Amino acid sequence: MFQNRILTLNNISKSFSGTKVLDGVTLEIEKGKVHTLMGENGAGKSTLMKILVGLLQADEGEVLLENENISGLSVHDILEKGIAMIHQEILMVPGLSVAQNIFLGKESRRFSWLNESEINAKSKEILASLKVDISPKIKIKNLSIADRQMVEIAKAISNNAKVIIMDEPTSALSDTEVKTLFEIIENLKSQGVAIIYISHKMDEIFKISDTITVLRDGKLIATNKASDLDNNTLISLMVGREISEIFPEAKTEVGKTLISVKNLSKKGVFSEINFEVKAGEVLGLAGLVGAGRSEVARAIAGLDKFDSGTIELDGSEIQINSPSDAIKLGIGFVSEDRKALGFIPQMNIRENFSLSSLLGFSKMGFVDIASETKSTQAIFEDLKVKAIGLGQKVNSLSGGNQQKVVIGKVLMSNPKVIILDEPTRGIDVGAKFEIYKLINTLKTKGLAIILISSEMPEILGLSDRILVLSKGKQMAILPKSEASQEKIMQYAVH
């Protein structure tokens, strides 16, 4: 299987302050192939890549490039040997031209005699080999994110890179730009370059990968040919459970309609949105980034104004002018942007939990700390927040536990309807499960739940019905029985 092996990571282990983040990982990378690394956040992908490019040193194990041991070399030396990384945040000098960036740091050596027109010509050649149409003379700051990424790839090629690492390269790209990137990847493959690809997006992984390795909790779980895997198997490998276990069916009685949204429109953002959610029901909002899912949610939760349409809660029309209105009426909102809208970093867990329900603990304007502590302690235990105690600052918690605090805060305001916008974004697998379980618990308690997620399995696994949005328009509402990834995508890309 690995005849064309170019790079071997052999039995790599790494610990941070006593915690093992990589545990004996062995990886073999082939020439002219795309090898995808998968795993939840914290699975060890980034650490592994940092070791590969020399940003970190492994505690154990070795890195072999064409049978030469390159472990322990500096970042610069490893780059010289031909391993390049295209970063998530692109590192280039915005004020310099494309050509100047491509040859940045090399002027003094190989190309020291080259004048401006020569590096321009050279760059043009490289860009042409990638079939990219960018002028070498244009300044980086005038390029789109996608074009900048192309320049980064060109830069890697100018270094004679044999292995290129791409860390979530499509996160900031449009569909057409993704297509161009994939063409370039095919192109690189045909030139014999090995690609290590990191991504969370299932569809593109199956499109581009030759081999897929799954990491979980610092351990290598499996390396398979992409053609041998399917969506569900891959997810099960990543999370270490069967799909049926991940999204346990919650048997709930669906009750009366709690919220109904009629003809909700906001110019240029979304139009004519109509849906209702019953007690004990989860409505999933699906769609591509920019389809208007979060915007609809923000409007219902009072964070943004809308132009027309009505919202009915429990059968009567309501007016919402601020988040405060929404919370008072019983609409809770967990934002996708936890840091900006979710919690107060300097405050402790107790204070964050009670933030939306503080008036309930007030006696003549004073906070009744005893009853506040009692209530927050209960939810702290319910949600299994991993922390020293209620007094720990939210700032110092992990993403998953921060998210639990934010959800707890919303729950403490006793909502009838809860809107969860990307509730599992950027949190570890364990916490994800607990949030899935929590969603089911809330269902059985008779809340109406609106769930937004970019992770298709989540939407499919948790929702009773799925509303698909495309470019601000409501395309369809699919019952669970009819919903599938393909069907949703069909509507979503409309």
Added chain:
Amino acid sequence: MLSMQNEFIVNIADEMQKKADELGAELIIVDAERSPLKQIEQVESFIAQKVDVIIMNPIEFEASSPAVTKALAAKIPIINVNSATSATPTAFVGSNDVESARIAMKYIAEKLGGKGNMVMIHGLMGQAAQLQREEGAKEVLKQFPDIKLLAQQTGEWDRAKSMDLMQNWIQSYGDKINAVFAHNDEMGLGAVKALQAVGLKDKVLVISVDAIKDALASVQKGELNATVFQNANQQGAGAIETAVKIAKKQPFEKEVLIPFELVTRENVGKYLK
């Protein structure tokens, strides 16, 4: 004018206006808000307006000097009122601040019989009035070697600050202090308040300078022992008279010195109007 937030300066300005109306002269008053730069700009604009005579109440000895030089270069006569500049103006109307301190200190020396301990509360450090009043005070102290200056510190011309300062000194020196010389009445009154609060006022002399209304009232009540009257009315009127003479090309005195007068309980009546 130096600052229209200062009672004494406001008095001068009022008197100037009164005298100008009386003599039928047109008077434009502007406030430099304690900024020498602003003062120079204002003189420049007067030069541009081609006024007949400029009367300036300088903010600083050095920093306000360019205004004088510029006016003279533009052949517009300029009169300094109340305080001086390093450049010599066409005429000066005012009093010598060194003299005010001499008068006050001599009174202290006389009352103490040439022997005792005193403290001095300075004005804002570095200003002409503070420097000159300090100079006058030190001059007199040299003549009376038995008067000891226990401490000196700025009260920034401010009543509350000087009150705090005096309280702290009382802590430090207790009843060793026999006399206080404050560079202006505001600070003198602050010291009086501090001394009254601990019942020491009867034992300590307090003398300050300016003879503002509050100070005169205090002298009358026998709290502030004395103040030195700087005649704002005469300064303001004198400045206008000189200006009109210059404008009419009549002969004028290059230096009109308005004498200071010591105000005590005995003669306070004539200053209270």
Added chain:
Amino acid sequence: MQFINTIRQYGIFLAFLIICGFLSYASSQFLTISNWTIIITQVSINALLAFGVTFVIITGGIDLSVGSIVAVAGVVAALLASQPDLPLIVPILGGLLAGLAFGLLNGFIVTKSKIAPFIVTLGIMTIGRGLALILSKGRPISNLSDAFNFIGGGDVFGIPFPIIVLFIVFIISYLLLKNTVFGRYVYAIGGNEQAAWASGINVNKIKMAVYALCGTLAGLAGILLTSRITTGQPNAGAGFELDAIAAAIIGGTSTSGGTGTIAGTLIGALLIGVINNGLDLLNVSSYYQQVIMGAIIIGAVLLDSWNQKKMAS
């Protein structure tokens, strides 16, 4: 959070004790009841302003207008207190209402216009100063009633009245910030204004209340000052805003918002007062006094940023 806060305040408290220790060694008059009575009386005005400013800074704002509000409120109170037949409550209410009005104006512009508080309160500072001069016609207002002069100059059982006022306001501010819903919201807004808003807190209302509180306390400080020097001075209080901000920052209030305590601010104000008093006792030249004070402010901010770095890691 609680823990690190304790450390921080403890740090300032320690610095305070060390300085007190040094001063009592250097001057035998320092550690006496009468000297401390004086220190606390002198500190009271700055402390009142600093309490108000602490609230504002915790919400992530700043108030530069308190010094001018002291002057306006003082002039208003003096104008009323110089009318012989008005009862004492009239000048007091007048001064407080003047402060409240300016605070509300600050709050209104800050919340409605979204102009930075620095700019808004800088403008109000200048307007306030002008208004004080207009109301007083540029001259001090004296001949205030004896009852009014008691506020700043009198004492009860040997305790100067300003100390009693300071004590009461301290207790109220302390409880307000630490134990009430309002106080919690103040911290929340300073910690993350967007999140506080999204959590259902009426951010504008709270901010408005905070500026109003700060203005009212400045009005109270103006009444105390006017009564203490028995005149209403239009140019009183110039530069007080900086002393108040310094006291808050020395006391551990972070200029980036979200942290700070009233007790810390009191220590900050006392520290400034003790240093002024001690340096006067030691007859240190006023030039050096300024240098020392500046060094202490920078030291306090350094301590603050050092603490924040430690918290972040």
